[in-house]
Amino acid sequence: QNYIANGDAAARQGDTTVHADRLVAWYRQAAEGGTEIFRYEALGNVRIATPTQTVFGDRGIFDVDSDTMVVTGRALRLVTPTDTITARDSLEYHGQREVAVARGNAMVVSGERRMTADVMTAYFGPPAQPQRPQAQTRGQQRQPARAQAQPSNAPENQRLKRVESFGNVHVSTPTEIARGDRGVYNMETSIAQLAGNVRLTRGDNQLAGDFAEVNNNTGISRLLSRPSEGNDGRARGLFVPPQVQPPPP
Numbered sequence: 069q070n071y072i073a074n075g076d077a078a079a080r081q082g083d084t085t086v087h088a089d090r091l092v093a094w095y096r097q098a099a100e101g102g103t104e105i106f107r108y109e110a111l112g113n114v115r116i117a118t119p120t121q122t123v124f125g126d127r128g129i130f131d132v133d134s135d136t137m138v139v140t141g142r143a144l145r146l147v148t149p150t151d152t153i154t155a156r157d158s159l160e161y162h163g164q165r166e167v168a169v170a171r172g173n174a175m176v177v178s179g180e181r182r183m184t185a186d187v188m189t190a191y192f193g194p195p196a197q198p199q200r201p202q203a204q205t206r207g208q209q210r211q212p213a214r215a216q217a218q219p220s221n222a223p224e225n226q227r228l229k230r231v232e233s234f235g236n237v238h239v240s241t242p243t244e245i246a247r248g249d250r251g252v253y254n255m256e257t258s259i260a261q262l263a264g265n266v267r268l269t270r271g272d273n274q275l276a277g278d279f280a281e282v283n284n285n286t287g288i289s290r291l292l293s294r295p296s297e298g299n300d301g302r303a304r305g306l307f308v309p310p311q312v313q314p315p316p317p
């Protein structure tokens with residue numbers, strides 16, 4: 069109960085298109101009669117595209133019922149207009165929940181911001197729309213709001229909103245590197261929060277503690293610690309003064 073297409077194969081299911089060298093489509097009896105495809109298996113040069121993301125890999129499985137795709141192989145990546153997620157072992161995308169899971173040396177790159185970890189969960193959604201109240205004078209009737217050119221949930225407006233990382237978390241900016249056991253990166257506020265064996269490095273200076281908040285907007289990082297066995301609860305730092313070059317003779 070399957071169809072097999074060989075050579076530059078492609079299949080479309082709703083808003084999702086599956087491309088591969090070899091494509092197997094599994095079908096079943098539909099409740100209203102006839103048949104329906106419920107699963108695709110793609111092999112070789114896999115590319116699974118939706119209106120908001122494109123996933124690349126060597127082998128892919130697309131489950132129609134759960135709107136879930138899983139790709140494995142080399143050079144795994146998920147690409148959006150603004151962000152790129154890569155992985156070594158597997159890359160999953162759950163369309164109904166708009167969640168991607170990258171496993172094995174996972175990385176997300178958004179502009180100059182970069183986060184790596186053993187396992188990474190990325191959450192997508194429409195960007196936050198700030199509320200702008202309109203001034204109204206006495207006796208003035210409220211004017212109806214103008215229709216937006218695109219609704220806030222339009223596919224073009226889907227963005228990476230939050231990243232949760234676990235294991236060997238590494239956050240880098242042009243000026244600072246932060247490491248920890250786990251972390252959460254809010255892409256809309258550009259604030260990363262790390263916990264567990266946190267290390268902050270800026271140039272030759274290093275800070276160590278249990279919790280850290282890295283604000284990429286202000287360039288200010290906060291480091292906290294807590295008392296534990298063999299630890300007095302203080303954050304620690306190593307500061308290296310800049311080398312002053314002697315004046316030329």
